[in-house]
Each structure stands twice: as C-alpha cells, then as structure tokens.
Amino acid sequence: MNSSLLKKLPKIDVLLSAPEMRVLFERYPYAIVKETVQEYIAKLRSDALADRISSMPSIGDISAAVSKKLENGDIYSLKRVINATGVVLHTNLGRAPLGREVAQHVADVAAGYCTLEYDVEKGERGSRYSHVEKLLCDITGAEAAMVVNNNAGAVFLILNTLAKEKKVAVSRGELVEIGGSFRVPEIMSQSGAELIEVGTTNKTHPEDYAKAIENGAEVLLKVHTSNFKMLGFTESVDIPELSAIAKPSGALVLYDLGAGFLFPAEHIGINEEGHVVGKCLSQGADIVCFSGDKLLGSSQAGVIVGRKELVDRIKKNHLTRMLRIDKLCLAALEMTLKYSVSPDLAKKSIPALEEISMTEGECRNKAAELAAGLKTSCHGIIADVVQTKDEAGGGSLPGVEIDSAAVEIVVPGISAAVLEEKLRKRSVPIITRVSRDSVLISPRTLRENDAEEIISALAEICICGVKK
Numbered sequence: 199m200n201s202s203l204l205k206k207l208p209k210i211d212v213l214l215s216a217p218e219m220r221v222l223f224e225r226y227p228y229a230i231v232k233e234t235v236q237e238y239i240a241k242l243r244s245d246a247l248a249d250r251i252s253s254m255p256s257i258g259d260i261s262a263a264v265s266k267k268l269e270n271g272d273i274y275s276l277k278r279v280i281n282a283t284g285v286v287l288h289t290n291l292g293r294a295p296l297g298r299e300v301a302q303h304v305a306d307v308a309a310g311y312c313t314l315e316y317d318v319e320k321g322e323r324g325s326r327y328s329h330v331e332k333l334l335c336d337i338t339g340a341e342a343a344m345v346v347n348n349n350a351g352a353v354f355l356i357l358n359t360l361a362k363e364k365k366v367a368v369s370r371g372e373l374v375e376i377g378g379s380f381r382v383p384e385i386m387s388q389s390g391a392e393l394i395e396v397g398t399t400n401k402t403h404p405e406d407y408a409k410a411i412e413n414g415a416e417v418l419l420k421v422h423t424s425n426f427k428m429l430g431f432t433e434s435v436d437i438p439e440l441s442a443i444a445k446p447s448g449a450l451v452l453y454d455l456g457a458g459f460l461f462p463a464e465h466i467g468i469n470e471e472g473h474v475v476g477k478c479l480s481q482g483a484d485i486v487c488f489s490g491d492k493l494l495g496s497s498q499a500g501v502i503v504g505r506k507e508l509v510d511r512i513k514k515n516h517l518t519r520m521l522r523i524d525k526l527c528l529a530a531l532e533m534t535l536k537y538s539v540s541p542d543l544a545k546k547s548i549p550a551l552e553e554i555s556m557t558e559g560e561c562r563n564k565a566a567e568l569a570a571g572l573k574t575s576c577h578g579i580i581a582d583v584v585q586t587k588d589e590a591g592g593g594s595l596p597g598v599e600i601d602s603a604a605v606e607i608v609v610p611g612i613s614a615a616v617l618e619e620k621l622r623k624r625s626v627p628i629i630t631r632v633s634r635d636s637v638l639i640s641p642r643t644l645r646e647n648d649a650e651e652i653i654s655a656l657a658e659i660c661i662c663g664v665k666k
C-alpha cells in the first residue's frame with residue numbers, strides 16, 4: 199500500500215469549493231455533483247490502496263473526470279449503452295434506437311408545452327391521435343388508425359372492445375408466449391374473450407376455422423408467432439383464406455402482427471414475406487395491430503389500423519385512457535412515420551432499418567476499420583475480422599439470420615469472460631458477445647462515435663493488462 203499517495207487524496211469539501219468545479223455547478227444540481235465527486239474519490243482511494251495508480255490526479259483532472267461522468271449520464275441507472283451485439287431490436291437494450299433528428303424533435307416537444315390535445319386551427323381541444331392517424335392511413339391504406347402505449351395493450355384493447363363475451367378462434371400453433379409476460383390465452387381471458395382453440399400445434403387447416411364459426415365463433419384471431427419458428431410438417435391459414443372463411447358469417451378477422459413492416463421487407467434486403475401491414479389489410483384483415491419499436495423503428499407504441507367503424511369503437515372504450523400513448527413516444531412516432539412514406543427515405547433515416555439493411559460487405563469494411571484502429575491504439579491486442587450472423591431481434595424476424603462480419607478480440611492475459619465484464623462495467627457500458635474464448639464486436643449495431651469509444655476503452659484495458 200502506498201500511504202504517501204493516500205495522504206494526497208483531496209478532501210471532498212476542498213474539491214467542491216475549488217474554482218475548477220464552479221462550471222459544473224452551473225450545469226448540474228449541487229447534490230448530483232457532490233455525489234459524483236464522492237464516488238470518484240472513493241474509487242481513487244480504493245485504486246491507491248490496491249496500488250492501481252502511482253500518482254494522484256490534479257484537481258483540474260478530477261474536475262474533468264467528474265464532468266465527463268456527468269455528461270455521460272453515468273449517474274443514472276437508465277442510461278446509454280453501446281450495443282456491440284449485432285442484435286438490432288435488442289429487447290433488453292431498449293429495442294429501436296431513434297435517429298438524431300427524431301431524438302432532437304422529441305427533446306424539443308419535451309422541453310415545453312405542445313399541441314398534444316390542442317387544435318391550433320380551431321383554438322380548441324384536439325385529439326391525441328390526430329398527429330399520426332392520417333399518416334398511418336396514407337401509408338397502410340387503412341380507413342382509420344389509433345395508437346396506444348404498446349402492442350400488448352393494443353391486443354388487449356382490441357379484444358376487450360370487439361370480442362368481449364364472444365367466442366374467438368385461435369390456432370393452437372399461435373397460442374404463444376412473447377417476452378415472458380405476454381401470453382395469448384391469458385390476455386384473451388382477461389379481456390373477456392372466450393378462447394376456442396382450433397387445429398393442432400403444427401397444423402391448422404381452413405376447415406378448423408370453419409368448424410369454429412359453425413360452433414359460434416364470431417372472431418378469428420391470428421397471432422404472429424414472433425419469437426419462434428416452426429419447421430417441418432406445418433401448416434397455417436393465411437389472411438386471404440381466413441377472410442374468405444369469415445365473410446359469409448360476418449365474423450371479424452383480427453391480426454396481431456407483432457412486428458409490422460410498412461413496406462415489403464425486400465427493400466431492406468430481407469427475404470421474408472408477410473409482416474407488411476398494408477398487405478394484411480388489403481387481404482381482408484379487419485384490424486391489424488403491431489409494435490412501434492420493432493420494425494417500424496420508433497418509440498414504444500401499439501399501433502391499431504383497420505376498418506373505421508371498428509377503430510371508432512376501440513377509441514370509445516374507456517380502457518383506452520389507461521393505455522394511452524404519451525406525448526414523447528407520439529412525437530417520435532409522427533416523425534418516424536413521415537420518414538416511412540418511402541422505403542428509401544426510411545432506410546436512410548430510421549436507424550433500425552438502416553442497421554438491418556447493412557450488407558455483409560459494409561459490415562466487413564467497418565469491422566476492418568475498427569480492427570485496424572484497435573491494433574494501432576491497443577497494445578498487444580489481437581483483433582481479427584470474422585464472418586458472423588446478426589439478427590433483427592425483438593422477435594421480429596425469427597429464423598432470419600443476417601450475414602455479417604464482426605471483430606474478434608483477444609487481449610493476452612485477460613480471459614474473454616473478464617474482458618466482456620470489463621467492457622460491460624464501464625461508465626458507458628459496452629455490451630458484447632463472447633464466442634470461442636474471444637469477445638465479438640459487431641459493427642452493425644454501433645451508432646456514430648461508438649467505434650472510437652470502443653477503441654479508447656480497449657486501449658485503457660490493454661494498458662492495465664500489460665501493467666499486471
């Protein structure tokens with residue numbers, strides 16, 4: 199232990215009254231600066247005790263470090279991370295990232311009053327849905343649209359409005375659980391709908407639905423089996439067939455699409471049919487609902503589109519008040535929808551779509567650039583470009599692997615598990631994958647400047663590794 203170094207540890211009150219700290223008090227509340235300084239000093243003390251440092255930083259250095267921590271939002275529990283996993287709509291990392299302009303627009307709306315429920319033309323109360331309804335109708339061809347807090351809420355609200363005390367036919371192959379707490383049978387019973395299971399786990403035929411209608415079913419519910427894929431001897435009934443079966447009796451066709459595309463997936467290089475909201479409607483679905491923060495690439499929301507008479511009934515359900523979307527999500531959604539009017543614009547402006555559509559070649563180039571940067575700046579590092587598969591994530595495109603490239607990293611003397619942990623426990627956590635005793639960094643999900651931050655993080659780790 200270096201006791202002369204410990205003696206140089208600055209006192210908290212001396213630090214807090216130092217002129218260098220003054221600018222911080224202009225920008226952040228006193229209590230927050232104080233807490234951050236205390237944490238920083240505690241870390242210095244433990245570093246000095248463990249001989250991890252050989253000199254004490256100056257007050258100027260300390261104030262710069264504290265300032266950086268405050269800027270990074272390090273003091274918060276909910277904060278930015280760097281997603282180096284290659285999973286785009288990562289459920290645990292907040293699903294879709296917003297683009298800079300969208301985030302700025304959300305900030306502008308948040309920082310003041312806004313037109314949330316105010317009609318500026320008429321000078322009177324307006325509707326929260328008015329900001330996105332026309333856009334959604336124009337893009338999907340729907341007669342009417344509304345949005346709620348999330349898609350789970352949308353499914354519940356739709357069933358509670360249109361299927362309460364009615365028999366609802368669902369294929370046994372679609373009685374899925376999504377994300378642990380969203381289970382179709384439970385949502386149905388809580389909404390007041392009576393579930394009639396049709397078909398079998400792997401195969402459901404048109405006749406199964408027809409028989410359910412004969413037995414009194416007034417609603418046919420289709421659920422996208424988002425987070426798993428059945429292979430082999432399987433069969434399900436698609437929307438055109440469901441609609442043909444439902445029509446004669448006047449039964450409704452409802453579709454929980456989960457992750458909805460506003461245009462065909464081929465525009466972002468994904469070879470996958472289905473998922474296109476407008477197509478489901480034109481094929482005869484009466485109501486379609488989907489998430490705002492999956493393939494739409496916006497904030498959390500549950501979007502409901504379909505026949506006007508039905509959407510109007512849903513809007514009038516009192517539960518809508520409990521599931522209502524907040525103004526910040528709505529601001530992000532309106533702007534994202536404006537970008538969604540053309541696939542080319544969407545692909546450029548919506549980060550989730552931009553990331554999914556990155557080709558293997560583009561990933562490879564970025565990986566090569568990152569690997570070269572790492573080798574220049576990080577002493578002793580081994581960084582190789584390797585071929586990998588990425589995922590859209592969020593249960594949006596199960597079974598679809600996206601060809602990709604990543605940087606495979608080894609720091610001599612540090613195991614992959616320890617390296618993963620060191621990267622994860624930084625003030626801006628870097629979330630990586632571990633594969634075959636190395637750490638993988640996928641460029642697909644890196645946002646601007648993330649690569650530089652990864653290089654400086656690994657440069658620090660390598661210096662410490664060498665010292666040991």
Ligand SMILES: *Cc1c(COP(=O)(O)O)cnc(C)c1O
Nearest residue numbers: 348349350422424455456457489
């Ligand atoms: C994701 C998903 C949901 C839940 O949507 P949230 O927006 O997360 O509430 C419901 N149904 C399906 C089919 C899904 O894929």
